[in-house]
Amino acid sequence: MDLQDTRAVVTGGSRGIGEAICLELASRGVEIAIADIDEDGMADTVDRIETETDSTAEWYYVDLADPDLVDERTDEILDDLGGVEILVNNSGIMGPTAPLEDVTVEEWDQMMHVNLRGQFLMCRAMLPTMKDAGFGRIVNIASITGKAPLYNRAPYATSKMGVIGLTRTLADEVGEDGINVNAICPGSVEGPRIQRVFEKQAEARDVPYEQVEEEAKAESPIGQLVQPEDVAGVVAFLCTSDADRITGQDLNVSAGRVMY
Numbered sequence: 001m002d003l004q005d006t007r008a009v010v011t012g013g014s015r016g017i018g019e020a021i022c023l024e025l026a027s028r029g030v031e032i033a034i035a036d037i038d039e040d041g042m043a044d045t046v047d048r049i050e051t052e053t054d055s056t057a058e059w060y061y062v063d064l065a066d067p068d069l070v071d072e073r074t075d076e077i078l079d080d081l082g083g084v085e086i087l088v089n090n091s092g093i094m095g096p097t098a099p100l101e102d103v104t105v106e107e108w109d110q111m112m113h114v115n116l117r118g119q120f121l122m123c124r125a126m127l128p129t130m131k132d133a134g135f136g137r138i139v140n141i142a143s144i145t146g147k148a149p150l151y152n153r154a155p156y157a158t159s160k161m162g163v164i165g166l167t168r169t170l171a172d173e174v175g176e177d178g179i180n181v182n183a184i185c186p187g188s189v190e191g192p193r194i195q196r197v198f199e200k201q202a203e204a205r206d207v208p209y210e211q212v213e214e215e216a217k218a219e220s221p222i223g224q225l226v227q228p229e230d231v232a233g234v235v236a237f238l239c240t241s242d243a244d245r246i247t248g249q250d251l252n253v254s255a256g257r258v259m260y
């Protein structure tokens with residue numbers, strides 16, 4: 001499918017991977033609705049889309065931890081867009097880096113609410129419109145941490161494995177409605193977020209920051225971290241007709257760190 005003149009809702013488009021996804025889709029002619037809690041960040045992404053591409057974008061304050069707000073704002077988004085072909089569930093929080101016995105119920109719940117229930121809520125809101133149109137492309141951002149263990153990160157890993165489960169079962173459920181559902185599992189993506197993760201890992205293990213970063217790179221057969229644009233390119237690919245017969249998959253974009 002040529003993506004020109006399609007419409008996408010992207011969560012977490014205010015920065016990082018989500019911003020790169022918005023710019024990649026917009027560069028292919030996709031009209032973008034960004035759903036996020038960072039208003040300044042969203043406004044900056046909208047500015048970038050409008051100056052760097054020929055497409056248009058709008059932002060909406062959507063706290064994925066608030067189901068009523070999600071329902072209210074997604075109605076507004078669908079009214080404004082007049083339909084939707086693409087949903088990218090990218091928003092996610094890091095949550096605690098701590099031994100499991102030190103994780104609080106509040107931290108656990110917030111992690112699941114944003115990273116997992118938020119994706120369910122967004123899918124639930126977009127599916128009726130996609131089913132009516134007989135077409136949809138949903139891309140859920142998971143993580144290789146859903147597959148491979150990451151020290152002291154059980155809540156995050158659990159939420160991301162949940163995203164893979166959601167992806168597989170939803171793909172099975174809506175395939176006959178013309179809706180493909182896939183997940184992407186990024187490895188360590190260069191940027192401020194992974195710096196924070198490495199800092200916390202270094203602190204927890206009492207080793208230097210550089211050691212954690214070097215270990216992450218060394219786990220890649222090509223000795224590299226991932227770039228946000230690498231993930232954005234795969235999101236766009238999964239929305240094109242080249243990926244019409246790809247559904248229910250979890251694709252690693254991890255510089256080879258995970259191979260299953």
Ligand SMILES: NC(=O)c1ccc[n+]([C@@H]2O[C@H](COP(=O)([O-])OP(=O)(O)OC[C@H]3O[C@@H](n4cnc5c(N)ncnc54)[C@H](O)[C@@H]3O)[C@@H](O)[C@H]2O)c1
Nearest residue numbers: 012014016017036038063064090091092143186188189193
């Ligand atoms: N950066 C990495 O190395 C990496 C690796 C694997 C997976 N991921 C996943 O990729 C996605 C994007 O990561 P990133 O590195 O760009 O992170 P980031 O922290 O830079 O961006 C996360 C985005 O989610 C938004 N967000 C946070 N809480 C929200 C809420 N309650 N409601 C709505 N939006 C909310 C933030 O405002 C932000 O725009 C996340 O799902 C993350 O788990 C990242």
